[in-house]
Amino acid sequence: MSENTLHSWLARRLAGGGERVLVGAGADDCAHLDVRGLTQIAVSVDTLVEGTHFRATDAPFAVGGKAVLSSLSDLAASGCRPLWGVVALTLRRGAGDAYAQEIMAGIIAAAETYHLAVVGGDTTSAESATTVGVTVIGAPFGERPLGRRGAQAGDILAVTGELGGSLAGRHLCPAPRFAEIKQLLTLAPVHACLDISDGLALDLHRLLAASGVGAEIDESAIPLSAAARAAPSGKSATARALGDGEDFELLFAVSAGDWEKIAREWKHCGIATRLTPIGRVTAEKGARLITAAGVKELAAAGYEHRF
Amino acid sequence: MSENTLHSWLARRLAGGGERVLVGAGADDCAHLDVRGLTQIAVSVDTLVEGTHFRATDAPFAVGGKAVLSSLSDLAASGCRPLWGVVALTLRRGAGDAYAQEIMAGIIAAAETYHLAVVGGDTTSAESATTVGVTVIGAPFGERPLGRRGAQAGDILAVTGELGGSLAGRHLCPAPRFAEIKQLLTLAPVHACLDISDGLALDLHRLLAASGVGAEIDESAIPLSAAARAAPSGKSATARALGDGEDFELLFAVSAGDWEKIAREWKHCGIATRLTPIGRVTAEKGARLITAAGVKELAAAGYEHRF
Numbered sequence: 001m002s003e004n005t006l007h008s009w010l011a012r013r014l015a016g017g018g019e020r021v022l023v024g025a026g027a028d029d030c031a032h033l034d035v036r037g038l039t040q041i042a043v044s045v046d047t048l049v050e051g052t053h054f055r056a057t058d059a060p061f062a063v064g065g066k067a068v069l070s071s072l073s074d075l076a077a078s079g080c081r082p083l084w085g086v087v088a089l090t091l092r093r094g095a096g097d098a099y100a101q102e103i104m105a106g107i108i109a110a111a112e113t114y115h116l117a118v119v120g121g122d123t124t125s126a127e128s129a130t131t132v133g134v135t136v137i138g139a140p141f142g143e144r145p146l147g148r149r150g151a152q153a154g155d156i157l158a159v160t161g162e163l164g165g166s167l168a169g170r171h172l173c174p175a176p177r178f179a180e181i182k183q184l185l186t187l188a189p190v191h192a193c194l195d196i197s198d199g200l201a202l203d204l205h206r207l208l209a210a211s212g213v214g215a216e217i218d219e220s221a222i223p224l225s226a227a228a229r230a231a232p233s234g235k236s237a238t239a240r241a242l243g244d245g246e247d248f249e250l251l252f253a254v255s256a257g258d259w260e261k262i263a264r265e266w267k268h269c270g271i272a273t274r275l276t277p278i279g280r281v282t283a284e285k286g287a288r289l290i291t292a293a294g295v296k297e298l299a300a301a302g303y304e305h306r307f
Numbered sequence: 308m309s310e311n312t313l314h315s316w317l318a319r320r321l322a323g324g325g326e327r328v329l330v331g332a333g334a335d336d337c338a339h340l341d342v343r344g345l346t347q348i349a350v351s352v353d354t355l356v357e358g359t360h361f362r363a364t365d366a367p368f369a370v371g372g373k374a375v376l377s378s379l380s381d382l383a384a385s386g387c388r389p390l391w392g393v394v395a396l397t398l399r400r401g402a403g404d405a406y407a408q409e410i411m412a413g414i415i416a417a418a419e420t421y422h423l424a425v426v427g428g429d430t431t432s433a434e435s436a437t438t439v440g441v442t443v444i445g446a447p448f449g450e451r452p453l454g455r456r457g458a459q460a461g462d463i464l465a466v467t468g469e470l471g472g473s474l475a476g477r478h479l480c481p482a483p484r485f486a487e488i489k490q491l492l493t494l495a496p497v498h499a500c501l502d503i504s505d506g507l508a509l510d511l512h513r514l515l516a517a518s519g520v521g522a523e524i525d526e527s528a529i530p531l532s533a534a535a536r537a538a539p540s541g542k543s544a545t546a547r548a549l550g551d552g553e554d555f556e557l558l559f560a561v562s563a564g565d566w567e568k569i570a571r572e573w574k575h576c577g578i579a580t581r582l583t584p585i586g587r588v589t590a591e592k593g594a595r596l597i598t599a600a601g602v603k604e605l606a607a608a609g610y611e612h613r614f
Contacts (some may be wrong), residue, residue, distance in 0.1 A: 022451075028452075029351055029455070031349065031350045032451065032454065035342045035347065035348050039341070039343050040342065041330065041339075043426065047395045047397055049433040049438075052431060075337060078335065078336050080337065090356050090359075103411075121352060122354050126356045126359055126399075127435070128434070128496045129433055129435060131438050147334070148334070148335050194336050210335070262342050272467050
């Protein structure tokens with residue numbers, strides 16, 4: 001399939017429109033987007049690489065979807081709703097028309113689910129591996145995007161959903177927590193937030209470092225996914241929850257008083273995702289894990305790419 | 308080098324600021340950007356793949372620079388000034404610290420030259436090839452971005468600079484034509500514009516198709532680069548100018564009257580880049596090349612990636 005053919009196929013598949021889209025996908029060197037009335041936007045990019053983030057045998061539809069969903073998860077963690085996406089697709093030579101179309105169909109389906117207008121992209125080829133990069137742009141639900149800094153000593157740290165064991169399947173279909181963060185923001189100010197992509201331990205340290213604070217985490221409070229519990233022996237369910245990565249759940253900090261309010265009101269919000277308090281922010285830096293056997297240092301370990 | 312180490316190195320290298328940057332590179336899940344007072348933005352992405360767009364032996368500094376510059380060329384063609392860039396860097400495993408840092412240094416140097424604030428990115432690794440994707444966001448010099456549609460029968464088609472033979476070296480250091488398009492827009496309305504990335508013949512057809520018109524091109528008028536003239540035999544200099552690609556010059560359409568004005572005023576503008584009229588837009592569709600031997604069909608041939 002040639003670049004022009006893929007472009008044509010895409011142009012047919014894409015509505016070509018979308019909120020605030022003046023010139024959209026493939027029609028021009030750039031997409032032209034209307035930002036009148038907006039005060040801030042948030043931008044993020046995520047890349048999936050064959051052999052690193054997915055296998056050549058994974059369903060291309062799921063791969064395309066995951067590329068969009070993992071980028072969208074960053075927007076959700078920033079308290080933003082999706083507006084526009086730009087796709088950089090590098091296809092392994094010989095991958096074939098069906099593969100290319102399935103990966104794009106997965107991208108389009110995920111984008112449509114979350115009202116993300118795919119407004120452009122670049123298609124190219126590589127000798128040996130397919131790479132999908134998705135840049136997403138959004139606008140805050142509130143006045144401004146959320147960030148990692150802002151957690152204060154005394155805050156409650158809480159997470160959405162359950163953690164660990166994502167490799168059993170859940171990692172291929174992240175569910176960006178837009179409804180959850182939007183609802184949280186209507187209930188109380190969120191001091192700091194991020195999405196857990198590289199494991200709770202590592203991402204917690206990122207939030208703490210950005211905020212200049214520390215934390216105590218209650219080991220027994222960490223919500224463990226069924227996949228983490230069912231995982232083969234050798235690694236405890238808690239270790240999986242702390243280190244597996246690709247949970248795409250939110251970790252956030254709110255004041256203790258606001259947490260009381262959130263805990264009280266959440267069940268009336270009509271959102272099935274549970275929220276779990278897992279610890280407290282401390283003035284003392286570093287992270288400590290409170291276990292039945294005592295307190296131990298929680299290292300900043302998780303999944304990291306090495307070059 | 309680990310992902311976190313590269314992030315730290317980057318954070319030190321990047322000013323962390325930039326025009327309208329509220330939260331910048333690496334600090335958060337998303338960059339937070341100020342769009343107050345803007346009415347439109349333009350977005351584009353370009354990806355360079357090792358083995359397709361560059362060789363493993365090419366200087367990484369130049370590769371990083373080209374990734375930024377080729378994306379910026381799309382902004383220039385859209386009549387926009389650079390604001391923000393987001394980098395998706397996938398490094399071949401084993402590439403090493405020096406390679407990673409040089410590629411980023413090239414990205415940063417090119418961005419600084421054109422006042423593009425690098426506000427975020429994603430670093431990951433791949434088994435076999437390095438890939439650099441740069442998404443750029445800009446704001447129009449005028450009221451709105453330029454596009455490919457809008458060329459009208461009777462318009463003059465002109466190009467900046469000289470074409471062909473970019474593979475001799477020029478392809479590694481594109482010069483986005485910001486000063487040129489900004490100056491053109493102060494002289495006259497530009498009906499349509501794009502940057503010649505896949506060869507004059509193919510990109511001309513894209514502009515014509517988007518505008519729903521045709522064109523006559525004077526073969527003898529096409530400005531040939533020294534590299535196109537010096538190229539080894541087997542392909543004429545004109546064929547190289549029509550088909551080589553990666554010129555990153557602008558092709559644009561203006562009314563015949565406005566072209567007279569531009570031609571008269573250009574030498575007083577203090578811009579060394581020459582402008583050359585190469586033909587006329589026609590109501591009759593398709594593209595025709597007027598040669599000494601007569602008129603022939605100009606096919607939409609140029610560089611295309613195949614999967």
